[in-house]
């Protein structure tokens with residue numbers, strides 16, 4: 128299913144381009160690259176609600192040909208049908224995919240089994256193998272480390288950029304784990320990905336306009352998953368696919384009113400986003416493999432357009448200088 132995407136006007140798109148790359152992420156990227164030679168396997172944690180947009184292209188470059196496991200975390204919040212589709216789409220000869228609900232006791236056992244099955248201890252192995260856990264902010268990397276270790280070792284929290292530096296954890300005689308800070312790429316080229324990363328909470332809320340992020344989420348959800356919205360807010364919540372009116376109704380229901388009784392959109396957006404993030408709107412996945420193809424083609428087109436415009440500008444400047 129390919130749904131119409133919210134296409135913000137160029138001004139909004141420019142405003143929304145994520146420029147959230149705090150210093151610690153820059154440092155984290157460098158440290159990750161430095162640690163790679165001693166890493167045996169990379170565990171990339173993705174958000175099951177955003178299997179495409181939560182991939183960090185920068186990590187792909189870093190990974191090179193290291194074997195990997197992709198964990199689709201927060202599977203308990205995602206559409207199970209799409210999780211199966213994405214699991215098949217993302218697995219390759221060298222990368223296994225596992226969907227996990229990391230907050231459930233024992234839920235990470237399949238990952239331990241997979242690690243043991245794929246990387247059997249070598250006869251003369253003196254040191255434990257190293258698995259580095261990487262991924263975008265707030266996706267559940269530290270939660271996964273804690274679940275694998277069976278105790279709380281790494282600090283977790285429901286906001287991005289909790290982990291600020293690498294942490295090494297000895298799991299058993301055969302394995303040690305490296306927790307790493309979440310890394311976003313400096314400029315998310317696909318504006319739609321940026322909005323969706325905002326919706327799941329992988330970008331600091333103050334770095335994006337919550338109302339725009341929420342409207343993008345509602346645009347999609349009211350077409351793809353209307354039942355969840357209706358179950359949460361009542362049968363009249365969807366107004367002919369007009370997400371602004373839907374947000375207005377959510378604001379009224381939640382009592383998010385400002386001066387003269389007008390709905391405070393920012394507060395209403397935070398309520399709706401919180402409902403989405405905690406699963407109160409049902410099991411939702413915000414993207415499909417088809418959307419990925421369409422959006423990637425669009426990004427390539429935009430890139431070519433930008434390059435042509437730049438070239439045109441440069442030539443015009445040159446011509447002006449010659450005159």
Ligand SMILES: Nc1nc2c(ncn2[C@@H]2O[C@H](COP(=O)(O)OP(=O)(O)OP(=O)(O)O)[C@@H](O)[C@H]2O)c(=O)[nH]1
Nearest residue numbers: 201229265266267268269270283284288289290309
């Ligand atoms: N529902 C659900 N919540 C999860 C799952 N995994 C992690 N979480 C929650 O997601 C939030 C972020 O988890 P963290 O482990 O701190 O994420 P992180 O990737 O280490 O984040 P940074 O260190 O900030 O990059 C926490 O509130 C976790 O409880 C899961 O499988 N399901």
Ligand SMILES: [Mg+2]
Nearest residue numbers: 268269289290
């Ligand atoms: Mg962390």
